Amino acid sequence: MPLVYAGVCSHAPGIRGRADQADPVAKDALYAAMDDQRAAIAATNPDALIVIAAEHFANFFMNNMPTFAIGMADFYNGPIEDPAWLGIDKFEAPGNRSLSERLIREVMQTVDVAYAEEWLFDHGIAVPLSFLTPNFDLPVIPVNINCQGPPLTPLHRAYAFGEALRRAADSVPERIALVGTGGISHWPATPDSGKINEAWDRDFLDRWARNDRAALLDYDDAQVYADAGQGGFEIRTFITVSGAAAGSTGTVHHYEPIPIFAVGCTTASYDLG
Amino acid sequence: MSLYYVQKFLYELNRSPAVQQAYTADRHASLEGFTLSDEEIAALTEPDIGKLFHLGVNGQILMHFAAFHQIEWADYLQRMRDGIDAYGPVREGVYAMTGYEGVDAHAATLGQESRVADGAGNAGTSTNGS
Numbered sequence: 443m444p445l446v447y448a449g450v451c452s453h454a455p456g457i458r459g460r461a462d463q464a465d466p467v468a469k470d471a472l473y474a475a476m477d478d479q480r481a482a483i484a485a486t487n488p489d490a491l492i493v494i495a496a497e498h499f500a501n502f503f504m505n506n507m508p509t510f511a512i513g514m515a516d517f518y519n520g521p522i523e524d525p526a527w528l529g530i531d532k533f534e535a536p537g538n539r540s541l542s543e544r545l546i547r548e549v550m551q552t553v554d555v556a557y558a559e560e561w562l563f564d565h566g567i568a569v570p571l572s573f574l575t576p577n578f579d580l581p582v583i584p585v586n587i588n589c590q591g592p593p594l595t596p597l598h599r600a601y602a603f604g605e606a607l608r609r610a611a612d613s614v615p616e617r618i619a620l621v622g623t624g625g626i627s628h629w630p631a632t633p634d635s636g637k638i639n640e641a642w643d644r645d646f647l648d649r650w651a652r653n654d655r656a657a658l659l660d661y662d663d664a665q666v667y668a669d670a671g672q673g674g675f676e677i678r679t680f681i682t683v684s685g686a687a688a689g690s691t692g693t694v695h696h697y698e699p700i701p702i703f704a705v706g707c708t709t710a711s712y713d714l715g
Numbered sequence: 716m717s718l719y720y721v722q723k724f725l726y727e728l729n730r731s732p733a734v735q736q737a738y739t740a741d742r743h744a745s746l747e748g749f750t751l752s753d754e755e756i757a758a759l760t761e762p763d764i765g766k767l768f769h770l771g772v773n774g775q776i777l778m779h780f781a782a783f784h785q786i787e788w789a790d791y792l793q794r795m796r797d798g799i800d801a802y803g804p805v806r807e808g809v810y811a812m813t814g815y816e817g818v819d820a821h822a823a824t825l826g827q828e829s830r831v832a833d834g835a836g837n838a839g840t841s842t843n844g845s
Contacts, residue, residue, distance in 0.1 A: 456788075460788065498775035499722075499726050499773065499775055500729070500730070503722075503723065504719060504722070505723070522730065523779060523782075524779075524783075590773065590809075591809075592809060630774060630775070631773075631774025631775055631778040632768075632774045632795065633792055633795045633796045633799065635792055667809075672809050672810065
């Protein structure tokens with residue numbers, strides 16, 4: 443079936459783990475936006491949810507760092523972090539090994555990917571799932587892009603990966619929803635945690651909503667680091683969703699910097715027509 | 716000096732309850748098998764969060780090590796700032812890409828407000844588009 447949903451959201455651990463320290467008005471607005479996204483996904487009646495994440499050295503390390511990886515298991519566990527620290531209890535999320543394998547085989551026609559038959563979800567996936575599938579009753583297919591350990595996945599490859607995921611999703615009978623998660627500008631887990639470059643974020647989100655491929659790829663890592671911090675490298679997840687929704691334009695439903703969450707908190711989606 | 720092995724140890728500690736138990740029982744013994752300098756061993760066993768950040772440990776790894784030691788978030792951020800003040804800029808790794816020379820200088824480089832004020836990140840948000 444054609445892809446039924448393509449969107450993005452934030453995944454910062456503080457969204458759950460430091461919720462009590464945030465401005466309650468800002469936090470409640472974000473939580474409402476995440477619930478709206480949950481409802482929008484549910485309305486498409488998906489059979490599975492692909493979550494494109496920027497994993498943070500929970501499963502993938504510099505001894506064998508994949509440019510792209512896709513999960514291929516019938517279940518996944520999380521969070522790998524201390525549940526009290528993250529504010530999310532231990533869970534088991536369903537997967538779909540058969541579906542993963544069929545998607546991976548199709549993606550591999552144009553993009554080299556690693557596959558993983560086990561995967562411990564860190565906050566990059568656990569936080570979005572805690573909002574989007576809070577009962578863990580929708581099969582999840584985790585996807586990772588190397589946004590952490592240079593040399594990083596090139597941006598144009600991230601876009602091409604999204605196009606490959608779209609072809610794969612369209613090739614299977616299941617109804618696939620797809621969500622990219624990550625930050626835009628942020629300096630997570632560093633002394634500058636809490637700094638957010640709102641103007642940079644809004645410019646990026648404008649490019650994302652227009653799905654302007656040339657503009658989305660017109661960044662280099664050194665400039666991103668200078669303007670948007672090392673967390674800005676996670677734009678790769680958003681750009682992959684753009685590739686999956688090539689030809690569509692999108693809407694930013696929510697954006698608000700919340701410093702204690704260390705990121706401009708975002709939900710957005712493409713109109714797939 | 717091996718940032719790779721410092722981070723490799725922390726990666727395994729963060730993932731594995733067995734490694735956590737070994738570290739808790741005997742911190743020095745748990746580091747056997749990793750190629751580490753005396754400085755790195757001291758930073759990992761003390762633990763010296765500021766030194767580890769100065770050495771270049773990625774915050775996505777380091778923040779879980781701090782949490783394992785029951786170091787609260789605001790204290791974790793402050794220890795990294797103190798480490799830069801005490802030991803100097805980050806030596807290598809992703810934060811050394813353009814030089815991580817301290818919060819105030821870093822903010823000035825970006826043309827943004829100075830350091831977050833309360834250690835919890837509740838000030839210092841920038842709307843500067845530079």
